[in-house]
Every structure is written in structure tokens, then in C-alpha cells.
Amino acid sequence: KNEVEQSPQNLTAQEGEFITINCSYSVGISALHWLQQHPGGGIVSLFMLSSGKKKHGRLIATINIQEKHSSLHITASHPRDSAVYICAVSTGGGADGLTFGKGTHLIIQP
Amino acid sequence: KAGVTQTPRYLIKTRGQQVTLSCSPISGHRSVSWYQQTPGQGLQFLFEYFSETQRNKGNFPGRFSGRQFSNSRSEMNVSTLELGDSALYLCASSFTGDWAFFGQGTRLTVV
Numbered sequence: 340k341n342e343v344e345q346s347p348q349n350l351t352a353q354e355g356e357f358i359t360i361n362c363s364y365s366v367g368i369s370a371l372h373w374l375q376q377h378p379g380g381g382i383v384s385l386f387m388l389s390s391g392k393k394k395h396g397r398l399i400a401t402i403n404i405q406e407k408h409s410s411l412h413i414t415a416s417h418p419r420d421s422a423v424y425i426c427a428v429s430t431g432g433g434a435d436g437l438t439f440g441k442g443t444h445l446i447i448q449p
Numbered sequence: 450k451a452g453v454t455q456t457p458r459y460l461i462k463t464r465g466q467q468v469t470l471s472c473s474p475i476s477g478h479r480s481v482s483w484y485q486q487t488p489g490q491g492l493q494f495l496f497e498y499f500s501e502t503q504r505n506k507g508n509f510p511g512r513f514s515g516r517q518f519s520n521s522r523s524e525m526n527v528s529t530l531e532l533g534d535s536a537l538y539l540c541a542s543s544f545t546g547d548w549a550f551f552g553q554g555t556r557l558t559v560v
Contacts, residue, residue, distance in 0.1 A: 372549065380486075380537050382551035425492065436505045437482070437549070439492035 341366045345426050345440035353448055358413040360443045362426030365407065372437065373400050373411045374425040382425070385411070416447045451475065453542050453552035461558045467528040470555045474521050474542030478550070480504075481523040483515060486537040486554070495538075498523055527557075535559045 498517035
């Protein structure tokens with residue numbers, strides 16, 4: 340069974356700061372997902388990675404397969420980035436049997 | 450393109466009752482997965498359906514079941530509800546082995 344660890348659990352930062360959230364997993368995967376969950380429950384998929392690095396706007400996700408580690412970075416953070424960020428790993432791609440981290444609760448203060 | 454639609458959004462049931470939740474995937478998506486989210490356990494995988502067949506199942510008791518119809522819409526059923534079944538139930542759809550699109554979830558409260 341894959342164990343997914345995220346750090347930090349909680350993070351409060353000032354607007355404009357560079358944010359890093361980390362995710363480690365215990366066994367080999369086919370893909371790693373970064374998800375964003377706002378109050379109210381809806382989840383948005385931010386990235387799906389199997390290697391390297393992806394960028395979308397102010398968000399950057401990286402993965403190191405050898406070290407079984409991924410990071411999500413937010414540049415020029417904004418209060419609207421406040422949300423729970425969840426790392427999830429899969430062995431079959433897509434939404435098949437995802438194993439989730441506990442999430443990182445991020446608050447960006449103006 | 451319409452997103453993943455879950456109905457109902459909120460539900461209150463009594464212990465011992467059963468409940469059925471519905472998920473309509475994005476048009477063309479054949480894979481639908483279900484997840485339970487609680488404050489204590491976080492997000493946990495329930496099961497995944499692909500072309501009307503259950504392809505994968507998480508570690509939940511047999512009270513939790515699901516099915517998928519020929520139009521890819523999926524339902525999950527929980528029988529003999531327990532207080533601990535109170536949770537946010539999320540479904541996600543994908544085409545095949547790619548990006549997962551999540552619905553807004555159904556918040557179930559068991560009293």
C-alpha cells in the first residue's frame with residue numbers, strides 16, 4: 340500500500356510570498372496528482388505528473404521519481420490561493436484508485 | 450462542456466436507512482471513481498467503474514456498493530447507514546488514464 344506524506348500540514352503566509360508544499364510517497368507510481376480544494380468541498384485537479392516539471396500560470400509542480408518526492412510551488416501568492424492542497428498518487432493513471440495525502444491547509448493573508 | 454455533476458448536493462439520513470448518490474461524468478468519459486472524505490481519515494478511494502464494470506475497489510465494507518450505466522452515469526449506494534458514514538462523497542471521471550475531473554460532492558449527514 341502506498342503511503343503519501345505531505346508537509347507542512349498548515350501554512351500561513353503573506354501575499355506575494357513564494358510557497359512550497361511537499362509530497363513524498365513510499366512505492367512506485369504511474370502518476371502523481373496535485374489537487375486544490377476550496378471550502379464547500381469541490382476539488383480541482385491542478386496537475387498530473389509522471390516525470391519532470393509542469394507550469395500553469397503561477398503554479399509549478401515538480402516530481403523526482405528516484406527520490407519519490409514532488410513539490411508544488413506557488414509564486415506571487417494571493418489570498419485567492421487560500422485552499423487545501425492535496426497530493427494523490429495512482430498506479431493506473433486517471434482517477435483509478437488514487438491514494439491521497441492528508442492535505443496542506445494554506446492561508447494567504449493580504 | 451459540462452463538468453462532473455453529483456446529485457444531491459446535501460442529504461440527511463437516519464441510521465439504518467440506505468442512500469443512493471448519483472454522478473454524471475463529463476461526456477465521453479468512461480471511467481468514474483468514487484471517494485469518501487472525512488475529517489479523520491481524509492480522502493479514501495471507494496471504487497472505480499469503467500464501461501459498466503467495477504475495475505477497482507477500496508477497503509470498504511460490503512454496505513458500500515455502486516454501479517455504472519451504459520451512458521457512463523454512476524450511482525453508489527450505502528445500506529444500513531451508520532453515523533460514521535457521514536462524509537463528503539466525491540466522484541471523479543476521466544477519459545482513460547489521464548486527467549481526473551472531480552464533482553462538487555454530496556455531503557451526507559447520518560443522524
